[in-house]
Amino acid sequence: MNDKQLVSQALAAVLDNALSIDDISNLLETPKKSEMGDLAFPAFSLAKTLRKAPQMIAADIAEKISSDGFEKVVATGPYVNFFLDKSATATAVLSEILSEGTAYATLEQTGENVAIDMSSPNIAKPFSIGHLRSTVIGDALAKIYQKIGYNPVKINHLGDWGKQFGMLIVAYKKYGNEAAIRQNPISELLKLYVQINAEAADDPTVDIEARDWFLKLENGDAEALALWQWFRDESLVEFDRIYTELGVEFDSMNGEAFYNDKMDEIIDILSEKGLLTESEGATVVELEGFENPALIKKSDGATLYITRDLAAALYRKRTYKFAKSLYVVGQEQSGHFKQLKAVLKKMDYDWSDDIYHVPFGLVTKEGKKLSTRKGNVILLEPTLHEAVKRAQAQIDAKNPDLPNKGAVAHAVGVGAIKFYDLKNERLNGYDFNLEEMVSFEGETGPYVQYAHARIQSILRKADFQPDAVVGKTLALTDDESWEIIKLLQAFPDIIARAARTFEPSAIAKYAINLAQAFNKYYAHTRILDENAEKDARLALAYATGIVLKESLRLLGVDAPEEM
Ligand code: ARG
Structure with a gap:
């Protein structure tokens, strides 16, 4: 049970059905300052129903509530503040991660498919940074959806027609x-x-x-x-x-050309439903609330991008019976996807509501827009190689005897580019700065990978065996540990949010926070000291390593054991 469930249940038991468990859970807030507890319930949400002053409601609740599982429950003004029992929470969270390993926070299979249109570069043209973004975001979303029980279908809708x-x-x-x-x-x-x-x-x-x-x-x-x-x-x-x-x-590598023999059916359906009209010799579907109609066929009979996308949407629904169908494509194509959904809706396909354009912003270089014509370009292959080279140079300086240096440098260099892309909220573009991306300091992939590798080195030194501590009380109550425990406990919620909002950035930011919290802990604490808490400290390090590694995996980034 997570902290929200614990608090919601305790509240529900004293609220006499005034609110459902879900409502309670949605109302819970995380106080800005940890002195105010771990979770707070705003009692003014009940003021109308109970016709009482919020302060009084809060005081009543705090008095009645059972403090099982809590250090204390106190009313502060109109809020009820819950302080979790730190050692019980630490034991519960760490034991769960210790026994589940990287399967922690993995949900049961739903059997449902999520189609993800991603990458989709154009034949005979260079693979652009936009296509890189689509590839990396799409791949992360596939892994995130798989983690919560869906079966992702990654489709490269090549621009080959x-x-x-x-x-x-x-x-x-x-x-x-x-x-x-x-x-x-x-x-x-x-x-x-x-x-x-x-x-x-x-x-x-x-x-x-x-x-x-x-x-x-x-x-x-x-x-x-x-x-x-x-x-x-x-x-x-x-x-x-x-x-x-x-x-x-x-x-699937079915690009636009794959739909050549599947467009006639679309045109037939549109025509049967009386949706086609002629406009200046071309065949179009009029759309209310749009500036322009959807252009289905040119006057010379040639088909268009949207015609192929209509055929693709129907093909995907039939073939994959998707629960959701995502299109990871730059925001400059929003108009296109709005039209696509609107035409499908007019064709009476209710599943058009399950189609989501997942847009992303532009990448700049030195603050300027990229332009092939003006020579402001980022060529992907040489850039990837340069990233690996820079990673290699840093490893050579820090850890010259590292085995597998080449493989580690590859994981760090390529991972750095992916991580930097994914830590930005999709719609925010970013400036492509290789030096910053590959740095071991700051909010970067290598920083997170390094925290993970440092943990593995501590565990190796201690010859830590997770099985040996499962079942023990793993009580840690100091502030630095507590911050980590709370983050570890939040992992399932973070994944759910990343999936719901199609934002791998939620996981990247989380991984940075967790790595930072661990580094702070490491600076304050002698993990390997022989005393009563040693097992718990090692369990904390181990669990943090598991969750960092799994966060990176969800972003398509490897976590080397040593670097
Ligand atoms: N090839 C297109 C481009 O590079 C992207 C295709 C996106 N997918 C789609 N189903 N329209 O702009």
């Missing part, structure tokens, strides 16, 4: 060099793409040719398809290298 492929084919036929593309696919294809777009700005025939090629592609023309397939394969080789580096895998 659309008029840009018409442009690319035109460019390739004019200027393409097969060998150069085989050497350096994405940068060569990007060059072609940039060149042809510049040309199209002055020469309208380029655009017409591109549209023709895209239509050929949509109609299955062999030459167009072969070129498309080749561009796609070459790009995927590069993307796969990045995914391997990041340690991220997918359950």
